Amino acid sequence: MKKWSPNYISTLLVFLMICSFHVVAAQEPPTVLTGPELSRVVPPGFYFQGLSASTQMRNAVAARFGSKRYVIAGLVDTSGYAADVRARYEGFLITDSEITISGSPLATGAYGFGFTDNGKLNILDLAGNQILSVATTKDDTLKRPRPLMMSKDPNGVRLYSGRQYALISIK
Numbered sequence: 001m002k003k004w005s006p007n008y009i010s011t012l013l014v015f016l017m018i019c020s021f022h023v024v025a026a027q028e029p030p031t032v033l034t035g036p037e038l039s040r041v042v043p044p045g046f047y048f049q050g051l052s053a054s055t056q057m058r059n060a061v062a063a064r065f066g067s068k069r070y071v072i073a074g075l076v077d078t079s080g081y082a083a084d085v086r087a088r089y090e091g092f093l094i095t096d097s098e099i100t101i102s103g104s105p106l107a108t109g110a111y112g113f114g115f116t117d118n119g120k121l122n123i124l125d126l127a128g129n130q131i132l133s134v135a136t137t138k139d140d141t142l143k144r145p146r147p148l149m150m151s152k153d154p155n156g157v158r159l160y161s162g163r164q165y166a167l168i169s170i171k
Contacts, residue, residue, distance in 0.1 A: 061148055138163050
C-alpha cells in the first residue's frame with residue numbers, strides 16, 4: 001500500500017474545497033436587476049443591421065447569475081428600420097457567458113431578437129440572420145403582462161413578451 005505525503009493530502013483537500021465552492025457559486029439563484037443596478041448594465045442604444053437604435057429603458061431587463069455573469073435584454077426604437085426588419089426584430093439580447101434558451105444553447109455575444117405571434121422567440125445575429133428559434137410558453141396566470149419583463153424561475157429566468165416567455169439558464 002502506498003503512503004500519501006501530508007503535502008499531497010493538503011493539496012488535494014484545498015483542490016476539493018475550491019471545486020465545491022465553484023459548484024455552489026454556479027448554483028446561486030439569479031437576481032433580476034432593478035433601479036440603478038439595471039441602469040448601469042443596460043446600453044443606451046444597440047447596433048443591428050447597419051443601424052443604431054435607442055433602447056426603450058422602460059422596456060429593458062437584466063439578470064445577474066452569480067457575481068459577474070449577466071443576461072441583458074431590451075426593446076429598441078425600430079422606427080428607422082425597414083418594415084420587414086421591424087417585423088422580425090424588436091430588441092437586443094446580450095449575454096457575457098454561454099446560456100440556454102428554452103433548452104437550446106446560445107454562445108456569449110450580442111444578438112437581436114423578436115417574439116412572433118405564433119409562439120416563437122427568434123434570435124438573430126447582428127447582420128440579421130436567424131441563428132436560433134425556440135418555442136415559447138404562454139403564462140395565463142401572469143397578472144400584469146408588460147411588453148418585456150424578466151422573472152425568476154427555479155431553473156433560471158423567464159424572458160417575457162406579454163404573456164409569452166422563454167426560459168434562460170446559464171450553461
